[in-house]
Amino acid sequence: MATTDEASVNPSERKPAALEGPALYSLLVESVRDYAIFALDATGHVLTWNVGAERIKGYRASEIIGRHFSTFYPENDLADGKPAMELRVATAEGRFEEEGWRVRKDGTRFWANVVITALRDQTGQLVGFAKVTRDLTERLEAQRRAIEAASLVAASDAANRAKSEFLATMSHELRTPLNAIGGYAELIDVGIAGPVTDEQHDYIARIRAAQQHLLGIITDLLNYSRIEAGQITYEQQPVNVGAVAAHALEMVALHARARSITVQLCPCPDELVVLADAQKVEQIVLNLLSNALKFTPTGGAVRVECGRDGGIVTLRVTDTGPGIPVDKHAAVFEPFVQVGRSLATPQQGTGLGLAISRDLARAMGGDLTLESVPGEGATFILSLQAR
Secondary structure, three states: OOOOHHHHOOOHHHHOOOOHHHHHEEEEEEEEOOEEEEEOOOOEOOOOHHHHHHHHHOOHHHHHHOOEEEHOOOOOHOOOOHHHHHHHHHHHHHHEEEEEEOOOOOOOOEEEEEEEEEEEOOOOOOEEEEEEEEOOOHHHHHHHHHHHHHHOOOOOOOOHHHHHHHHHHHHHHHHHHHHHHHHHHHHHOOOOOOOHHHHHHHHHHHHHHHHHHHHHHHHHHHHHHHHHOOOOOOEEEEEEEHHHHHHHHHHHHHHHEEEEEOOEEEOOOOOEEEEEEEHHHHHHHHHHHHHHHHHHOOOOOEEEEEEEEEOEEEEEEEEEEOOOHHHHHHHOOOOOOOOOOOOOOOOOOOHHHHHHHHHHHHHEEEEEEEOOOOOOOEEEEEEEOOO
């Protein structure tokens, strides 16, 4: 029976038990999904199996534990005695590493980075091997595509294709460690490795904020590379412009309040409906609102208005920032360009938000334009075909 003190504790306020030593190590290994991590005995038979190994290789633990690790090798490698050679090298040198083809349960092949480490007891006796495998098929395919693009340098658009391949590859390679940073920061924050002080919680929050900021930049790069490569698809359907604007405003409301910026959505009649991709329209509106908030000083205002001119529906986002010189209007839509409206305004991001937004608008049969006078703010106008 629980004591009076125990019963008075709200279950939601109880901290998870701290894990230490072998228990924490086991939890981390078993939870890793991006790497196959398992142990072999001294003869090469599988002893342990984590979720990453099951995801990459396709075998459940009950299907593979006890079988020889040569099961994962192609026929030509088996004929050459490659599995035995790798164990000999790991035994003699302590470690073996390579990249090569491996085989999943269903017979498909994947390009893998493999590290085999010899495990010895305190007397130096070999007791087994630790094996870590990473699936690099996507990286190999990205490299292959990049090589193919580079071979087209004689064509007029070869440079753009190579750039798109590079951005896509780098975006993927950077997202993986950033997601790991966020995941481990969250594990520490909830106390899985031990008690966390208030000051440490603050540090972790800063780490996660920086991680989210970098992910946002990488997402912009990836979106731009996909647009450049023509890999974006559009699902055209009736879209209520006012409803999309209202939803986007909800997502920036907290940021606006934090800076004491008033955000106003003027009434948008329900009949203002366009034929477009709803997600792409919301992405554009969110980019415009974020851009307006970034350049609007504390205590300023942002206004959103909807209207119609013949067969065109417009959505206007107006801020009370310093405005943009007329000779810079075209430049704000160029990729990787950030036109500073004030020397005192810090610039963040990639300079891709407006470029992406205009490309999306034009792909849906519309456009994104700018009206601005220095000292009087700026208005970005999204124009789309009425339904």
